[in-house]
Amino acid sequence: MTTDTALVCPSVRYTLGPARAVFPMHRVSTPTPSQFPTTVCELGVPLGAFDAVLVQSTVQAAVVHPANRQLPLPHWTGTTRPRTIGVIGDTGCRVTTAGPNQDCADHQTGWPFPRIANSAAMRHPDLVIHVGDYLYRDDPGQATDTAANPGCTTPADRFSWACVVADFFRPAESLLAVAPVALTRGNHEDCRTPPATGGAGAAWFRYLADDLRADGSCDQYTDPVEIRAGALHLLSVDSSFADPADSGSLAQQAIYTQQFEAVNRAAGQHPGTDHFLFTHKPLWMVRSAGPPPRWVTPVLDRAVAGTTLGRPANNIRTVLSGHVHLYQMIDFNTTRPPQVTVGFSGGDPLDQGPNDADVIGKPVGTPTQPVNHSVTQGRVFGYAILNRNNGTWDLTSHDPTGTVRGQTCTLSVSTAQKQFTCH
Incomplete structure (x- = not known):
């Protein structure tokens, strides 16, 4: 994106095979002041290209x-896959008229997403998955960092380009x-x-x-999207x-x-290939152990059950989601894939979640x-990290310093009994 009023898109130079060449970006949209005073440009780059620079x-x-x-x-080829995947979700700084609000200028105890993005970047992921919720400034005028974000200072600016920069592009810059x-x-x-x-x-x-x-x-x-990594x-x-x-x-x-x-x-269409499903609202996240257990989101669960298969395809290995502001991994040791919820990367208030001992064995x-x-x-x-390990994946949860919290969980190779083994 550029705020250039001449509506000119930049070019990108990259290497593909033995050749290095310059390719002009394609203009998608032009400025529509005052909310979106930007020219948006894009360029499709073939797999195998490297050393891309504006x-x-x-x-x-x-x-x-x-x-x-x-x-x-991408660092992968058509036959390899990412080795390290960072997972983040629910990252925006919560600012409302009624409050209570996060201190968007305090990245230690107020709004830690910039620290989390920096920490995740230091792990050098090959791919990052964001499971949704980027823009939390419902009343930008109440934010504590308005001086750093001109154009994102009034209720009218709520979802302007400046607020997208303030809530996502600037704090995530190192990770992007x-x-x-x-x-x-x-x-x-x-x-x-609104x-x-x-x-x-x-x-x-x-x-x-x-x-x-x-x-x-x-x-x-909108229709589902397939991304081939x-x-x-x-x-x-x-x-x-x-x-x-x-509401259920x-x-x-x-x-x-x-x-x-x-x-x-x-x-x-790709029976020998692993798939990760990612969607903002979880299919089976357990919010309370009950009794009875309270989980989200029943409409998505019922929709899966209503498919021709009556379940996700066997090669869907795990579901990655956010929405609930905590970290949780649950599995069923069946063909149903484990549900991993990563909704704790910046947005407030955080959720407590259930006692794990009370969740095990509960019907969902x-x-x-x-x-x-x-x-x-x-x-x-x-944030969470998925590391490729001996043909499968290790899942870890990290705090803003990068320290691993809790257990490392390894995804089973079996597609008939999908589970994580944790230690």
Whole structure:
């Protein structure tokens, strides 16, 4: 993105095979002041390209990020996969008229997302997955860092370019500079009209969506997206508007059944390839052990159960989500993939979550299946890392300093009994 009023897109130089050449970026949208005073440009880069850099002579903006103009590209090939994946979610700084608010200028005890992004970047991930909720400044005028964010200072600026910079691009800059990022939409980026929670959909489609838009339109439901990370495929489901009141409503079941039918078809086209499903709202996260157990999100669970298979495809190995502000991994030791919730990367208030001993054995989902393992960490900010290890994946939770908290959990190789073994 550039604030250049000449509407000129920069060019990118990269190497592919023995050749190094310059390729002009394609203009997606032009400035529409005052909310979006930006030119948005994009460029598709083929797998195998490396050493991509913005060409200095074509950059019109006075300030360039990253300063070295180097652009992160995949390190994997068509037959390999990422070795280290960072997972973050629910990252924005919560600022509302009613409060209580986070101190967006205090990155130690107020809003730690900039520290978390820096910490995750130091682990040199090959890929970052963001599971949604980027824009939390419902009343930017109440923020403590308005001096650092001109243009993001009044309620009218709520979902402007300046607030997208303040809540995501600036604090995540170090992480965005080291690895490609896969994004899914959160409920704060849905199409509801302010002052309702959410409503940042137009900003989402202009700056962050897989299919960027220039017309300011916003759709509540979008088709699933498949992202091929070499021999690992990512499947993104837009659950931003699933049960918007979190009331347990099943009214949207038919809509999401179609979504998960598409996911299963996509996974079925590559039977020997592992898939990770990522979506903002969890399918089976346990919020309270009960009795009876309270879990989210029933409409998504029922939609999966209503597919032709009646479950996720066998090669969907795990589900990555956010929405609930904590870290949790639960598995069922069945064909149902483990649910990993990573909703604790900056947004406040944090959730406590249940006692794990009380969760194990509790029935969850449709049809109900007892929880086999439960690892929950509440009231602490952080992020997750998936490390490739001997043909499978190790999952760890990290606090803002990068310290591993709790157990390391290793994903089983079996697709018939999907579970994490933790130690």
